[in-house]
């Protein structure tokens with residue numbers, strides 16, 4: 001798998017999780033009890049999988065490479081992508097605070113903003129940023145990028161984090177399809 005294929009694959013996982021988060025928002029808005037087990041996982045996913053693992057690979061490896069090939073980090077599209085990553089971090093922190101207060105409505109509002117942000121952001125990366133990266137990257141760049149991704153994964157225990165979250169997505173998806181929380 002190339003470096004960009006790895007990132008596109010992670011986007012696929014993130015979009016699957018966003019469908020689950022959106023479902024949770026609708027449940028909260030319908031007046032269902034606040035499922036704090038799901039909310040705790042949601043906060044961990046957006047911080048560990050999306051920010052610590054995925055955004056770290058984009059910012060630390062791919063965007064840096066694109067900058068070295070003439071794409072400015074302080075103008076579109078990379079500046080917009082970096083601003084989205086910062087907004088994502090702020091919304092994830094807001095979700096964690098709302099969960100800590102047991103404030104379901106505020107949690108739902110932050111989550112919905114984050115879902116909308118990520119869907120738009122991923123569309124731009126998939127259709128624009130990654131296409132540019134694939135045109136600019138040589139085979140040697142790709143080898144270097146995949147190796148650098150490996151270092152990000154090692155530093156953050158990413159393989160375990162990925163497995164845990166993939167299993168959680170599957171578990172929550174089945175639970176939602178069955179209309180009950182896992183273990184119930």
Ligand SMILES: [Fe+2]
Pocket residue numbers: 055058081085121125
């Ligand atoms: Fe991104």
Ligand SMILES: [Fe+2]
Pocket residue numbers: 007011054058122125
């Ligand atoms: Fe991304």
